[in-house]
Amino acid sequence: MSQETDEIQKVVEETATWVPRLREEIRKVIVGQEYLIDRLIVGILANGHVLLEGVPGLAKTLSVRTLATAIKADFSRIQFTPDLLPADVVGTLIYNPRTSEFQTRKGPIFANVVLADEINRAPAKVQSALLEAMQERQVTLGDETHFLPKPFLVLATENPIDQEGTYPLPEAQVDRFMLKLRVDYPSKKEELRILQEMATTKPKTDVDPVIDLNEILKARETVDQIYVDPKIQQYAVDLVFATRKPSDYGLDMDHFIQFGGSPRATISLILAAKAWAFLQGRGYVTPHDIKTIGMDVLRHRVIPSYEAEAEGYASEQIINRIFDTVAVP
Structure with a gap:
């Protein structure tokens, strides 16, 4: 597996050469x-x-x-x-009396x-x-x-x-x-x-x-190849499951969570961690990648209960306790 990881590492280093250029251009x-x-x-x-x-x-x-x-x-x-209106977003069909047909007018989406x-x-x-x-x-x-x-x-x-x-x-x-x-x-x-x-009448906005x-x-194809160890995959599953049933992981917080993360959250967690590893120039995902990007993936998917809000618990605090409790591989 180490040989395969080394090959992925080389592909990442070759593909990610545009990342510093993009960051530098945006910083202008x-x-x-x-x-x-x-x-x-x-x-x-x-x-x-x-x-x-x-x-x-x-x-x-x-x-x-x-x-x-x-x-x-x-x-x-x-x-x-x-x-x-919905048509202002996705578009609509316009009737053309000359041809007696409907023509598609695409929206800004x-x-x-x-x-x-x-x-x-x-x-x-x-x-x-x-x-x-x-x-x-x-x-x-x-x-x-x-x-x-x-x-x-x-x-x-x-x-x-x-x-x-x-x-x-x-x-x-x-x-x-x-x-x-x-x-x-x-x-x-x-x-x-x-x-x-x-602070000028003509601020620089051109890049x-x-x-x-x-x-x-092409970079997305490389992101798909980034290696995720089975233990890391299990760690992501445990984190999302802990948002649904914290008591299974030793957390007395079931009454603080109305809804936890869906399976889409687990998929997003791994995909985002792969992309984060790519930005760091690595061909593999670490537990730190999961923790770094995990809050952004989960904060809108963990819905606190009324009891949690009454006691001042926001979704970020619940997620931080889960990160602190679930065992890291």
Whole structure:
């Protein structure tokens, strides 16, 4: 197995040469936010959608747009509002009286990178229009199915404050996001740099494309080859099972969890860990990779009970206790 791992390691080193170039290009516009940028790249590599939560002004939208430009991807931005309709997202059929036929008008969902801005400001009927696109990578209009371009990635933002006029995301849609990121304020040093570089009437927002989509697709093939030891696989399964039945792992927390992670969480955990290992230039996954990316995979899938909320337990605290308790291989 070590010989096979060595071969995968060589492939990773050859394939991942574009990662430093991409990071450097993004840094021309984005100051700090290393956590955000790295997780966005993980989403692209692991073919998983990303949900970003943070207060306004933290460069969430700018980061997504910059990333899409740097990888030569078609970018589409959808501003979710209460009056948005499903047809405004996926498209619709338009009747042509000249030909007496319906013609397909594709919506903005037909792009490589789709930014769903303030996704929780649209009602459930609009949010549900994304379900088929996010899971099957296709859209059905009338009796025809249209496949979305490859790669296809939905990056959605939501605002944790100012909840007036917002709608909670359905569980089925939340579970379709591989990662949920909590975007925090920059450090004092980073904010000083932001001030020095962006406090102008013409802030720099232009980046050059440094990689193309074929390189992304090739990198995904390499990510699939990254070695995951059976013990690591069992560790991921144990972590997700512990979110469903903590008492089986010695945790008296069953009453704190309303819903735990689904099998999709286990799959996402391994895929995201593989992508993270790729970013580190490794051809194998370690338990530390699982722990590093695990919070982003699980925080939106572990739903605390009312009792947990009453006692001040958020999903992050529950997950941290699970990480501290489940035996590491």
